[in-house]
Amino acid sequence: xxxxxxxxxxxxxxxxxxxxxxxxxxxxxxxxxxxxxxxxxxxxxxxxxxxxxxxxxxxxxxxxxxxxxxxxxxxxxxxxxxxxxxxxxxxxxxxxxxxxxxxxxxxxxxxxxxxxxxxxxxxxxxxxxxxxxxxxxxxxxxxxxxxxxxxxxxxxxxxxxxxxxxxxxxxxxxxxxxxxxxxxxxxxxxxxxxxxxxxxxxxxxxxxxxxxxxxxxxxxxxxxxxxxxxxxxxxxxxxxxxxxxxxxxxxxxxxxxxxxxxxxxxxxxxxxxxxxxxxxxxxxxxxxxxxxxxxxxxxxxxxxxxxxxxxxxxxxxxxxxxxxxxxxxxxxxxxxxxxxxxxxxxxxxxxxxxxxxxxxxxxxxxxxxxxxxxxxxxxxxxxxxxxxxxxxxxxxxxxxxxxxxxxxxxxxxxxxxxxxxxxxxxxxxxxxxxxxxxxxxxxxxxxxxxxxxxxxxxxxxxxxxxxxxxxxxxxxxxxxxxxxxxxxxxxxxxxxxxxxxxxxxxxxxxxxxxxxxxxxxxxxxxxxxxxxxxxxxxxxxxxxxxxxxxxxxxxxxxxxxxxxxxxxxxxxxxxxxxxxxxxxxxxxxxxxxxxxxxxxxxxxxxxxxxxxxxxxxxxxxxxxxxxxxxxxxxxxx
Numbered sequence: 045x046x047x048x049x050x051x052x053x054x055x056x057x058x059x060x061x062x063x064x065x066x067x068x069x070x071x072x073x074x075x076x077x078x079x080x081x082x083x084x085x086x087x088x089x090x091x092x093x094x095x096x097x098x099x100x101x102x103x104x105x106x107x108x109x110x111x112x113x114x115x116x117x118x119x120x121x122x123x124x125x126x127x128x129x130x131x132x133x134x135x136x137x138x139x140x141x142x143x144x145x146x147x148x149x150x151x152x153x154x155x156x157x158x159x160x161x162x163x164x165x166x167x168x169x170x171x172x173x174x175x176x177x178x179x180x181x182x183x184x185x186x187x188x189x190x191x192x193x194x195x196x197x198x199x200x201x202x203x204x205x206x207x208x209x210x211x212x213x214x215x216x217x218x219x220x221x222x223x224x225x226x227x228x229x230x231x232x233x234x235x236x237x238x239x240x241x242x243x244x245x246x247x248x249x250x251x252x253x254x255x256x257x258x259x260x261x262x263x264x265x266x267x268x269x270x271x272x273x274x275x276x277x278x279x280x281x282x283x284x285x286x287x288x289x290x291x292x293x294x295x296x297x298x299x300x301x302x303x304x305x306x307x308x309x310x311x312x313x314x315x316x317x318x319x320x321x322x323x324x325x326x327x328x329x330x331x332x333x334x335x336x337x338x339x340x341x342x343x344x345x346x347x348x349x350x351x352x353x354x355x356x357x358x359x360x361x362x363x364x365x366x367x368x369x370x371x372x373x374x375x376x377x378x379x380x381x382x383x384x385x386x387x388x389x390x391x392x393x394x395x396x397x398x399x400x401x402x403x404x405x406x407x408x409x410x411x412x413x414x415x416x417x418x419x420x421x422x423x424x425x426x427x428x429x430x431x432x433x434x435x436x437x438x439x440x441x442x443x444x445x446x447x448x449x450x451x452x453x454x455x456x457x458x459x460x461x462x463x464x465x466x467x468x469x470x471x472x473x474x475x476x477x478x479x480x481x482x483x484x485x486x487x488x489x490x491x492x493x494x495x496x497x498x499x500x501x502x503x504x505x506x507x508x509x510x511x512x513x514x515x516x517x518x519x520x521x522x523x524x525x526x527x528x529x530x531x532x533x534x535x536x537x538x539x540x541x542x543x544x545x546x547x548x549x550x551x552x553x554x555x556x557x558x559x560x561x562x563x564x565x566x567x568x569x570x571x572x573x574x575x576x577x578x579x580x581x582x583x584x585x586x587x588x589x590x591x592x593x594x595x596x597x598x599x600x601x602x603x604x605x606x607x608x609x610x611x612x613x614x615x616x617x618x619x620x621x622x623x624x625x626x627x628x629x630x631x632x633x634x635x636x637x638x639x640x641x642x643x644x645x646x647x648x649x650x651x652x653x654x655x656x657x658x659x660x661x662x663x664x665x666x667x668x669x670x671x672x673x674x675x676x677x678x679x680x681x
Contacts (some may be wrong), residue, residue: 046243052092059424060103067254068636076105078115082137084164088238110531114503116148119159119508133160139177150196151495153227158220160416165234171274190232198227204243223253263393270403276345285312286350290608293486304409306417308336311493329357330643331475335420346371360644362669384673445605470499471522473556499529505543533597536623545625550632564659591627
């Protein structure tokens with residue numbers, strides 16, 4: 045039996061009946077479709093989504109977005125919130141509508157998050173070539189701008205004929221539901237093919253269940269990992285995002301308590317343990333705590349769990365200074381498991397930790413190491429407390445109406461509920477949050493730092509709220525990132541999605557300003573100032589009224605100019621039922637506490653500026669601490 049549908053109608057019907065299953069729990073893979081219509085998709089996917097909504101509004105709900113890049117961020121944030129078991133499809137028109145999604149695709153793939161992208165493509169028939177927004181390639185007639193998705197997608201296909209759709213869809217679902225392969229999946233859809241009818245076999249539209257596997261560790265490799273741990277004296281765990289995606293938080297807690305091994309966390313892994321757990325030393329690396337970095341510096345064995353070892357996590361390969369340090373890497377992906385010449389325990393994090401706990405029954409680090417872990421963590425927590433509640437010698441330096449960024453983060457942290465979620469992505473706040481945020485719930489921290497994409501915050505906050513409608517979502521965003529992509533506030537109002545936007549005004553790019561100064565470039569080009577008569581951007585601050593801009597979307601804004609006003613605003617926002625914003629101005633020159641760590645950003649080798657020359661000398665000295673981490677795990681420890 046067959047059913048006659050257009051390619052777009054068939055695609056929508058297929059997506060509406062795909063399910064993922066793990067541990068016996070079943071959920072829709074594609075929760076809905078985010079989109080913006082143009083001439084490339086309005087008559088194809090637009091018509092198909094309308095028809096589907098009229099037949100069953102719950103089959104594949106459509107959400108109108110305002111920016112194509114932003115809607116991919118929303119899908120990625122939703123996927124992360126749902127532990128990669130669900131995502132959204134994203135549709136855009138041809139040309140700029142589609143290429144706007146490329147940055148979002150890269151972010152999803154870097155972070156190993158499933159998103160389904162449906163960019164429209166130019167005519168396959170070429171009867172009207174060149175069509176509006178078509179970029180012609182003089183050397184090949186079968187290339188379009190959508191080929192730019194290839195390097196940032198885990199799977200790419202172009203459906204040039206209806207007969208190709210079933211295999212493209214099957215491959216798409218395979219990648220979306222595979223923890224190892226997942227990332228952006230792109231199916232380019234020529235606008236004429238979208239509207240083409242075909243007789244489809246009915247079984248294509250039967251409900252289909254995609255099992256999300258939990259790979260088990262190989263016994264011999266597990267035995268070697270256990271032996272390495274037993275022979276270590278100062279092991280440390282680096283918990284990455286894989287802990288959360290596997291749902292391994294409780295198992296990690298049991299493992300850490302039994303063995304006494306301290307746990308440091310990457311950005312994606314923050315929240316793997318509550319901040320006050322005896323084995324938690326918090327953030328590790330360039331934006332880490334002094335506790336985690338002190339432990340890392342002398343560690344003789346690093347146990348990476350679900351981490352890809354980004355340069356911030358390893359402090360550009362300076363975090364682990366023990367000359368005999370070795371690595372054991374638990375990861376579903378062999379690619380990540382083999383990093384730093386480590387022993388790759390290719391397995392699901394929960395299953396591997398459960399098995400290792402049994403293998404190490406009765407073994408523990410010595411009591412002195414446990415005591416050291418606890419002492420270092422307590423010392424750092426005292427630093428956090430002083431940052432949350434700055435002493436008079438700090439506050440006296442502030443101009444009237446200004447707060448420190450640490451003070452803002454502290455008020456939000458202490459007045460939010462344990463299950464509330466903080467969302468951030470770029471600027472100085474992710475680093476401060478990594479060091480300072482006291483996580484109390486495994487899903488309470490959502491900072492995108494794999495791609496560190498400015499503009500992610502509001503769109504990502506919407507995705508988190510869609511994935512966790514029972515949690516309040518605090519979107520912390522600086523003025524620089526807000527100005528790049530604020531448009532999804534209209535989507536939040538449209539869908540009545542409650543997100544609490546804490547908009548921090550510091551008149552420029554605070555993070556890059558501080559980095560520029562440390563590299564000898566004197567904060568050049570990082571402040572939002574008017575151009576003066578001598579041609580430099582060092583005049584008065586720009587009179588941009590961000591609060592008024594937020595209000596223009598129909599969002600209530602609470603302007604605060606003191607600590608007391610901030611506290612009252614947070615309480616008011618908590619009681620709100622729809623999107624709401626808090627606008628606060630901070631001093632960009634008062635930063636957070638030092639992590640006593642490093643990040644490799646090259647400095648000009650020659651310069652006429654004394655500040656740059658001094659920074660270059662410091663850079664060359666820091667480079668001496670870098671290690672290649674190439675020693676095999678079989679080597680002497």
